[in-house]
Amino acid sequence: MPLTRRQLGESRRWVVKIGSALITDDGRGLDRQALAGWAEQLARLRRAGHEIILVSSGAVAEGMTRLGWSERPSALHELQAAAAVGQMGLVQAYETHFQQHGLHAAQVLLTHDDLANRQRYLNARSTLRTLLRLGSIPVVNENDTVASEEIRFGDNDTLAALVCNLVEATLLVILTDQQGLFDRDPRTFPDARLIPDGLASDAGLLKLVAPTFGRLGSGGMATKLTAAARAARSGTHTLITSGRNPRVLERIAAGEQLGTLLHPDQEPLAARKRWIAGQLVSKGELVLDAGAARVIREAGRSLLPVGVTHVKGRFSRGEVVTCLDPDGRPVARGLVNYAADEARRIMRRKADEIEHILGYVDEPELIHRDNLVVL
Numbered sequence: 327m328p329l330t331r332r333q334l335g336e337s338r339r340w341v342v343k344i345g346s347a348l349i350t351d352d353g354r355g356l357d358r359q360a361l362a363g364w365a366e367q368l369a370r371l372r373r374a375g376h377e378i379i380l381v382s383s384g385a386v387a388e389g390m391t392r393l394g395w396s397e398r399p400s401a402l403h404e405l406q407a408a409a410a411v412g413q414m415g416l417v418q419a420y421e422t423h424f425q426q427h428g429l430h431a432a433q434v435l436l437t438h439d440d441l442a443n444r445q446r447y448l449n450a451r452s453t454l455r456t457l458l459r460l461g462s463i464p465v466v467n468e469n470d471t472v473a474s475e476e477i478r479f480g481d482n483d484t485l486a487a488l489v490c491n492l493v494e495a496t497l498l499v500i501l502t503d504q505q506g507l508f509d510r511d512p513r514t515f516p517d518a519r520l521i522p523d524g525l526a527s528d529a530g531l532l533k534l535v536a537p538t539f540g541r542l543g544s545g546g547m548a549t550k551l552t553a554a555a556r557a558a559r560s561g562t563h564t565l566i567t568s569g570r571n572p573r574v575l576e577r578i579a580a581g582e583q584l585g586t587l588l589h590p591d592q593e594p595l596a597a598r599k600r601w602i603a604g605q606l607v608s609k610g611e612l613v614l615d616a617g618a619a620r621v622i623r624e625a626g627r628s629l630l631p632v633g634v635t636h637v638k639g640r641f642s643r644g645e646v647v648t649c650l651d652p653d654g655r656p657v658a659r660g661l662v663n664y665a666a667d668e669a670r671r672i673m674r675r676k677a678d679e680i681e682h683i684l685g686y687v688d689e690p691e692l693i694h695r696d697n698l699v700v701l
């Protein structure tokens with residue numbers, strides 16, 4: 327059920343993401359005055375009973391200023407070094423401002439690996455819940471210093487959406503440097519029109535966003551739309567608006583019509599399936615025949631070996647693989663019951679042949695439906 331702006335404004339659990347384009351004062355380090363303003367508003371919301379998790383970018387930009395670098399480096403190790411220096415400034419600024427309002431900021435640095443590993447995912451979830459219960463404001467960022475190129479979130483929109491899934495937030499507020507999603511890039515087309523509402527799953531919206539990345543940030547509008555679709559898996563609504571609007575967060579809480587609101591339009595996934603859906607890296611691919619692709623898409627059935635025609639990649643039992651239809655379109659993602667070489671041997675075969683082929687049988691399904699998420 328889509329919620330109204332008023333209901334969302336009154337909802338309890340919010341994730342608020344502040345993007346690089348906004349927080350960096352056009353590339354000149356942190357915009358400290360603006361940051362103080364957001365912290366003050368967040369503190370007021372917290373006092374009014376909202377539970378807030380902040381996802382804040384800005385470490386690299388602040389690090390560059392502190393190191394006296396005018397050009398954003400392209401080498402990953404230099405970006406990581408800048409982030410390590412700059413994260414200090416970022417949390418220092420939040421801690422100072424939240425303290426003035428009698429609140430504790432809590433630094434939470436996450437990598438994709440942390441969320442891919444079930445145990446660490448559950449740990450992150452209980453730590454965040456505990457911090458909220460204690461009345462602190464978790465300040466989340468990617469742990470840039472250790473994240474390697476292949477497994478980086480890269481942009482904080484994705485990270486914020488996964489945090490929404492983790493804590494089942496009702497509202498994701500993405501604060502950026504534009505009033506919301508426009509029908510064309512407003513930087514290039516000053517007559518572009520704001521889209522006030524949309525469905526999080528509407529792939530048509532992606533066509534409206536410029537294929538280029540944001541200037542200072544890393545994702546542009548495209549990652550915000552993908553993030554809204556991800557956030558919707560936990561029933562979370564996403565509001566994209568400008569952090570430069572005066573008292574923006576309090577106005578959202580009051581239900582004012584601001585920015586672009588993207589509604590979830592599918593049933594929320596169960597917690598375990600949300601975790602599977604949030605995996606950014608797939609270890610291999612299973613190509614399905616048309617019948618298997620259909621029953622998985624339409625009836626949510628388990629995947630049996632008989633419906634698989636090709637196995638690609640190297641994976642072990644329990645790892646995440648993507649199922650493709652015969653035309654190569656992604657159908658589902660799931661945790662596979664057999665390693666790649668075993669899967670190759672049992673594909674196209676009936677479940678009762680598995681024992682004869684492999685000498686043992688773990689499960690009759692290649693992926694059980696409890697471990698399978700339709701995309």
Ligand SMILES: Nc1ncnc2c1ncn2[C@@H]1O[C@H](COP(=O)(O)OP(=O)(O)O)[C@@H](O)[C@H]1O
Pocket residue numbers: 344345346347348501502503504506507508509510511512513534535536539540541542543544545546547
């Ligand atoms: N259709 C669109 N509507 C709004 N902004 C768009 C659109 N297409 C591209 N953009 C660009 O996306 C930028 C915001 O993304 P980004 O710089 O990554 O922000 P952040 O750092 O806040 O995540 C805007 O400055 C704008 O130029």
Ligand SMILES: N[C@@H](CCC(=O)OP(=O)(O)O)C(=O)O
Pocket residue numbers: 344345346347382383384385386387409467468470480481482483540542543544545546
């Ligand atoms: N982790 C990085 C932020 C990554 C980033 O720029 O994300 P985004 O604000 O989504 O464009 C940092 O703190 O500099």
